Amino acid sequence: MTAVSEPRALSDSAARQLANATKTPAQMDSITPRWLVHLLQWVPVEAGIYRLNRVKNTDETVNVACPGRDESELPQSFVDYDENAREYFLNSVATVLDVHTRVSDLYSSPYDQIAEQLRLTIEAIKERQEGELINNPDYGLLTQCAPNQRIRSRTGAPTPDDLDDLLVKVWKEPSFFLAHPRAIAAFGRECTRRGTPPPTISMFGSQFITWRGLPLVPSDKVPIAADNTTSILLMRVGERRQGVVGLYQPGLTGEQSPGLSVRFMGITRDAIASYLISLYCSLAILTESALGVLDGVAVDKYHAYDDKYAKK
Template sequence: MATSLTPGAARTLATTTKTPPKTASTTPRWLLEILEWRDLPGGVYRRTGTVRRTIARRGSSQPGVQVTAGHTGEPEIPGMYVEYGHPPSEYELTAAQTIMRVHRRVGDLYNDPYDQYGEQLRLTLDALAERKELDLARALLQAPPARHRVTAQGPPTPLDLDGLICKQTSPRYLLAHPRAIAAFGRECNRFGVRPDEVEFAGRRVLGWRGLPFLPCDKLPIAADHTTSILVVRPGERRQGVVGLRPPESPVVRELGTSRQAVTEYLVSEYYGVAVLIPNAVCALDGVQVVRTSTH
């Protein structure tokens, strides 16, 4: 027989501390973090290229700029001009949209301690951001064939990563599915090589050759358990990859309230990506993410 107030009865007068809604589908979205974003008031981004290289390169279809250097006397100086590529490449924005519904009674009565509209909008925007990164990752995988290479034996070895990095000038970041990063770690152990630890966004992350190795689960894994690893150079000044968006995004528009007292909101996210020169994104394909009998 109880001689004092029971804990169960006492809890009826106690206040519970609640968390905002949590979702397991949220990821760090490192691809969106590393991109430099350009606002597009007109909704279109135009990229103008040239038909000449600064210096002629063996194997390139583009001629080099004609210059004379290191000469003495009075040689004839070559004349030239740099022709712009025509027509220029244009990039339009992609739309990701959904309709968010909130019952008026919910908003009127159940807004303490969390605003129901605000929480619904936060979760909706989070879902749109995940879709945004998915679409941009797929776009980066469409690099020209010359910017793709294949692993030597399947699992991503240090030599494979070195070959990938060498395909790009001024590489900045490596992006891969978390399982591909784990496979690379296994190969480093097999070769007796220790990967780097580099500083990124205030934390220590796995790296290779000084480049942060960032996880991105939006890079797909095929049915044969293979995926791709990307090396990316972001930034307009670096002639790299540029994220595109309107000056105001995301956009929330109230559509009205139905006769059932449900208010609808159109939530829109507009985005795109531009690759300014082909080697701004290079890919290592055929990356095996499962253990094999020989590894």
């Protein structure tokens, strides 16, 4: 009996040796939208110093009356300035990127290795920048909020009543809430439980839930404490509104974007090319009423949460 031979053809694994794979650039899961950086007004700072001038209590110096037609009754007054104006100094977020010249020479097709290394390192620096804007001990939003602008959640879980209390603190042209995604989810659940699901709006091509017309902007840089509590912030932004502004240094050598520079530092005898990547920034709260913070906001313990910004 004659054996039937199997049909022979080129296998997939062999064929793939001659095929070009479509390659993606390196994907980095830690990259976030960084909405806070996008929504702030950024003010250029000369010589790295920003002096915040404020007036003293106007109730003590400015006397206003309605004298009718007798102008001799006009009171005398003036606006006094605070003689101890606070000065903000730009802080740097920086690192040195090292790339072996052999790597950049031999392995830069289809993607330039130096460009990719710079892109990913800059993304990491910008992520740290947003974390500093929220948590920095000298200028961060959570650390610099005035004590009289902080309140605590009524029941723990974030409710519409809590956010209304926050709106009382920042009632003059508020811009947006800022919260951890888990806090926003907890607020959405509370609204749904009450039968008042919050509406959504579209910004930058993304959907945001709102309360009283203001978007709840997510940021994973808002810390969650070990007891699963966090904070929700509400702010007014912009110089014209006497709100919160970001600060940056313009005109840097090797400037890639506002406040960010890349400088080539040379090649060592070991053929290592080095690049200094620096980002200079700070943040100023122009008036106390520009920022309010709701503390003691409870979020669900639905999983073990590991966050580099978590409160210890």
